[in-house]
Structures are given as C-alpha cells and as structure tokens.
Amino acid sequence: MATRVDISTSLDGYVAGPNVGPDHPLGEGGERLHDWAVGSASWRESHGLEGGETGPDGDVVEEGIARTGATVMGRGMFGGGPGPWGDQPWEGWWGDEPPFHHPVFVLTHHAREPLEKEGTTFTFVTDGIAAAVEQAAAAAGDKDVLVAGGADAIQQALAARLVDEIQLHVAPLLLGGGIRLFDQLGPELVELEPTRVIGSDAVTHLKYTITGGTR
Amino acid sequence: MATRVDISTSLDGYVAGPNVGPDHPLGEGGERLHDWAVGSASWRESHGLEGGETGPDGDVVEEGIARTGATVMGRGMFGGGPGPWGDQPWEGWWGDEPPFHHPVFVLTHHAREPLEKEGTTFTFVTDGIAAAVEQAAAAAGDKDVLVAGGADAIQQALAARLVDEIQLHVAPLLLGGGIRLFDQLGPELVELEPTRVIGSDAVTHLKYTITGGTR
Numbered sequence: 001m002a003t004r005v006d007i008s009t010s011l012d013g014y015v016a017g018p019n020v021g022p023d024h025p026l027g028e029g030g031e032r033l034h035d036w037a038v039g040s041a042s043w044r045e046s047h048g049l050e051g052g053e054t055g056p057d058g059d060v061v062e063e064g065i066a067r068t069g070a071t072v073m074g075r076g077m078f079g080g081g082p083g084p085w086g087d088q089p090w091e092g093w094w095g096d097e098p099p100f101h102h103p104v105f106v107l108t109h110h111a112r113e114p115l116e117k118e119g120t121t122f123t124f125v126t127d128g129i130a131a132a133v134e135q136a137a138a139a140a141g142d143k144d145v146l147v148a149g150g151a152d153a154i155q156q157a158l159a160a161r162l163v164d165e166i167q168l169h170v171a172p173l174l175l176g177g178g179i180r181l182f183d184q185l186g187p188e189l190v191e192l193e194p195t196r197v198i199g200s201d202a203v204t205h206l207k208y209t210i211t212g213g214t215r
Numbered sequence: 216m217a218t219r220v221d222i223s224t225s226l227d228g229y230v231a232g233p234n235v236g237p238d239h240p241l242g243e244g245g246e247r248l249h250d251w252a253v254g255s256a257s258w259r260e261s262h263g264l265e266g267g268e269t270g271p272d273g274d275v276v277e278e279g280i281a282r283t284g285a286t287v288m289g290r291g292m293f294g295g296g297p298g299p300w301g302d303q304p305w306e307g308w309w310g311d312e313p314p315f316h317h318p319v320f321v322l323t324h325h326a327r328e329p330l331e332k333e334g335t336t337f338t339f340v341t342d343g344i345a346a347a348v349e350q351a352a353a354a355a356g357d358k359d360v361l362v363a364g365g366a367d368a369i370q371q372a373l374a375a376r377l378v379d380e381i382q383l384h385v386a387p388l389l390l391g392g393g394i395r396l397f398d399q400l401g402p403e404l405v406e407l408e409p410t411r412v413i414g415s416d417a418v419t420h421l422k423y424t425i426t427g428g429t430r
Contacts, residue, residue, distance in 0.1 A: 011383070011407060011423070012397035013228040029404045158389070168226070172423060174373070174397060174405035182227035182389060189244045190389035192226060197414035204412055204421060208226070208387060 002164040003133055003145045005154050006064050008033040008203075009168050010175040015151050018177035027178045033171045036203035037061055047099045056198050060169070060205050069143025070136035071104045072129070074153035078106040078122065091115060092122065103139040105132045107153055129156040151179050158185055163210055166192070170204045188213050217379040218348055218360045220369050221279050223248040223418075224383050225390040230366050233392035242393045248386045251418035252276055262314045271413050275384070275420050284358025285351035286319045287344070289368035293321040293337065306330060307337065318354040320347045322368055344371040366394050373400055381407070382422045403428050 009015050010033060017027030024030065037043045040058035044051060046065055052058070079092030089112055098104070098120040108124050115122040125132040129147075136145040147157045157163050168181075192208040199205070224230050225248060232242030239245065252258045255273035259266060261280055267273070294307030304327055313319070313335040321339050330337040340347040351360040362372045372378050383396075407423040414420070 011381075011421070012400065013395075017404070018402055028402075032404075166226075170421070172407035172409050174400060174407070176397075176400040176402055176404060180228075182391075185227065185389060185391040187233055187243075187391055189232070189247075189391060192387035192389065194387050194414055194416065194419055197412055197419055199409055199412035201409065204409055206226070206385070206419060 001069070001137065001140060001142055001144050003137070003147060003157070003162055004068075004165045004167065005147050005157070005163050006167045007149055007154065007169070007181065008037065008171055009181050010171055010173045010178075012174045012176065013180050013182060014175040014178040015149065015181045016179040017175045020179065027175070029173065029175050030178060032173060036169065036171065036200070039202075046101070048097060055200070057200050057203060057205075060167075060198060064146070064167075067144045068102060068146045069140025070102055071100055071146045071148050072132045072136050072153065072157070073104060073106055073148045074150045075106060075108045077149045077153070078104075078108075089115075094120075098122075102143075103136070105136045105139075107132055107156075129153065130160055130162060133157065133162050151181050151183065154181065155184050158190070161213070165195075165207070165209055167205060167207045170206060172203070216284070216352065216355060216357055216359050218352070218362065218372070218377050219283075219380045219382065220362050220372070220378050221382045222364055222369065222384065222396065223252065223386055224396050225386055225388045225393075227389045227391065228395050228397060229390040229393040230364065230396045231394040232390045235394065242390070244388065244390050245393060247388055248384075251384060251386065251415070254417075261316070263312060270415070272415050272418060272420075275382075275413060279361070279382075280316075282359045283317065283361045284355025285317055286315055286361045286363045287347045287351050287368065287372070288319060288321055288363045289365045290321060290323045292364050292368070293319075293323075304330075309335075313337075317358075318351070320351045320354075322347055322371075344368065345375055345377060348372065348377045366396050366398065369396065370399050373405070376428070378425055380410075380422070380424055382420060385419045385421060387418070 017030035020027040041052035042058045042062040097118040101119045104122045106124050111126050112124050190213040191211045193211045196207040232245035235242040255276050256267035257273045257277040312333040316334045319337045323339050326341050327339050405428040406426045408426045411422040
C-alpha cells in the first residue's frame with residue numbers, strides 16, 4: 001500500500017480555474033479539467049451512472065478506484081458550506097450516495113461526529129495531515145490512501161513527506177489563473193522517478209514515485 | 216513554419232529554481248532541469264563538445280535544432296550583465312561561438328547595434344515581442360521561430376497569441392520555488408491539442424499545438 005496523490009491539472013498547473021465561487025465551484029473553465037474522466041464508463045459507474053466510453057483513460061480511472069482503500073480530503077473538498085459545524089452540521093456536497101465507496105477522512109479545525117452515508121463514512125480529523133493519513137492507512141487495509149485534494153491538503157502531505165506516488169492527469173488547457181496544485185512547498189527539492197506515461201487526445205497521465213529530496 | 220516554445224520545466228512548473236543569482240544562474244537545483252539534454256550527443260555537438268548519449272531524448276534535441284531557423288530571447292537570457300548598454304556593451308554569456316548557429320533576436324528596452332559572433336548574429340529589438348517574432352520569422356526562412364525564454368518572454372508571446380506550438384521537457388523534480396514558466400497569462404483560457412508524448416527515465420516530452428482560446 002502507498003499514499004498517493006492523483007489529480008487533474010491544466011498544463012499550467014491549476015486544479016481549479018480563476019474566480020472560484022458559487023457560480024463556478026471549480027473556477028472558470030475548471031470543470032474542463034475533468035472532461036477526460038467524466039466521459040469514461042468507469043467514472044460514470046462509480047457515480048451511479050450508466051454508459052460512457054472505455055479505453056486507456058477509463059482504465060486509469062478504474063485502476064485508481066480499485067487501488068484506493070481510503071481517501072483524505074480538505075474541508076473545502078468535503079463541502080464549502082457553513083462552518084464551523086452548528087447544531088445541524090453541513091453534510092457536504094457529496095449527497096446521500098457519495099462516489100467513494102470507502103472511508104473518507106476530512107481535515108478540519110472543528111471537531112464533529114462521523115457522518116455516515118451509503119458506502120462511505122466521513123470522519124473528521126482535527127490534528128493535522130499526518131494523523132489523517134495514519135487513520136486512513138489503518139482503514140485502507142492493504143489498499144492505498146488517496147490524498148484527493150484540495151491543493152492545500154496535497155501541499156501539506158507533500159511538505160510532510162507523506163506521499164509515495166503522484167499521478168497527474170494533465171488536461172490540454174492553460175487556465176491562466178486559479179488554484180495551483182504545487183505551491184507553498186517550501187525550499188526543499190523533491191526527486192521523482194517517472195514510472196508511466198499514458199497519452200490520449202483528451203489528457204496525459206504522468207505517474208511518478210517520490211524517491212528522495214535534498215539540495 | 217511555426218512559432219514554438221520548447222523549454223525544460225520541473226513537474227511543479229519552474230524553469231529556474233529558488234534564489235537565482237551569481238552562485239546559481241538557474242537557481243538552486245535549476246541546472247538539474249537540463250540534465251536530460253546536456254548528456255545527449257545532439258546537445259553536446261551543438262555546443263562544440265564530443266561524446267554523449269544517443270536515444271529518444273537526443274532525437275528530441277536534434278529535432279528542435281533542425282527545425283529552428285531563428286531564436287527570440289529576453290534580455291536576461293542573452294546575458295544578465297551590466298546594462299543599459301554603455302560604450303563597451305556587455306556581450307552576453309554565450310561566448311564567441313554561441314550554440315545557436317542561426318540569428319537571435321533579443322528583447323530589450325535599450326537600442327544597440329547587432330552583435331556578430333561565430334555563426335550567430337544577435338539583433339536587439341526595442342519595439343516588443345510581436346516585432347521580435349516578426350523579424351525572426353523573416354530571418355528563419357521556411358524554418359521555425361523558437362521563443363526560447365526566459366519565462367517573461369514566453370509569457371509575452373503566449374499572451375499576444377504569437378505561439379503555435381508548445382513543447383515542455385518535464386524533469387522529474389519538484390523545485391518548490393523559483394521562476395514559473397506559466398504566470399501572468401491573464402484570465403483567458405488557451406486550448407491545446409496534445410500531439411506527442413515521449414517519456415524516458417530522465418524526462419517526459421509533452422508536445423501541444425495551440426488550437427484556440429476563450430471561456
């Protein structure tokens with residue numbers, strides 16, 4: 001088992017476009033980062049939908065789903081609604097049948113009881129990224145922990161050297177602004193080993209193992 | 216003929232590492248962005264050196280050299296020395312036998328006479344990126360214009376929609392800081408079409424045609 005980052009970005013390194021807000025939850029143009037996945041049969045099945053295309057991009061989605069035993073995410077990815085939690089805590093924006101089908105650990109500063117949904121229990125972790133990854137690893141059994149996002153959570157995991165593998169799904173776009181995947185990593189150099197490249201007309205999948213770091 | 220960008224970056228999108236200065240002209244760790252090319256026989260030959268490796272990475276270098284008829288670069292890439300030009304203008308840091316072997320057009324705010332070196336004449340252009348690309352295109356004949364760098368010059372060319380093709384040579388590193396390739400592009404989305412992916416242990420070559428832009 002490994003701790004993985006696996007996320008769609010634009011060629012200019014954004015995981016969301018400019019002006020993130022109610023009208024554009026992924027920023028302007030940001031939804032296009034996910035076009036390659038949303039059209040695949042594997043993604044659609046995991047979201048309770050029929051149809052979709054099969055092929056190399058779908059295989060990459062399916063591989064990611066099969067290998068992941070638990071997910072870690074930031075508070076924003078869980079749901080941008082009201083907080084801190086009140087008497088009626090916000091249930092996030094994943095609905096009654098979230099697409100994860102495994103335990104999810106949410107980074108937050110505000111403690112609350114776990115939230116149980118069909119196939120997925122959201123557990124709220126208040127003591128930081130290392131604790132969240134540790135709890136997720138215990139829940140994942142012999143499968144991987146996915147640090148799913150947002151960019152903040154991924155940056156925290158990288159800075160704390162908790163990540164073993166990075167896969168970027170590079171969408172053929174320059175968004176020109178928005179939320180950068182790689183930011184605030186600090187001055188240390190991280191060495192990677194490329195382990196796989198898969199390209200299609202819609203996206204390029206770049207997979208790396210983290211092998212070390214130092215200047 | 217096309218106007219191309221063709222540059223090495225880290226996976227986190229930097230073309231130079233942190234703390235660029237006399238001790239580290241490419242920033243800390245930045246020289247490692249070019250390891251993949253410097254070891255190739257094609258690169259060494261263009262720089263008047265013998266030996267080196269042949270293989271897919273060298274073929275990519277060779278293709279770039281063969282297709283390029285003129286280069287556009289920023290003032291910083293020409294040479295970071297004293298300026299504005301005095302009675303004895305700085306000759307840049309490319310030496311008496313620059314590796315270009317074709318005309319080079321340097322963006323600057325300070326007019327000066329062309330500088331002739333073995334196989335390369337440096338022409339100084341004071342009226343902006345579009346004029347520099349136009350002059351380079353006239354000099355390139357049926358070959359391409361390469362907008363070589365730095366990041367500023369490339370950003371200006373992209374923002375002015377002067378670029379037809381982008382190739383990134385993605386080195387397997389996170390530099391964590393430095394000079395970003397894609398920055399200050401502004402709010403407009405640019406659409407790309409992936410045209411080729413070549414991967415080795417040392418680098419991943421991602422090639423795109425710019426197909427449009429709008430939100």
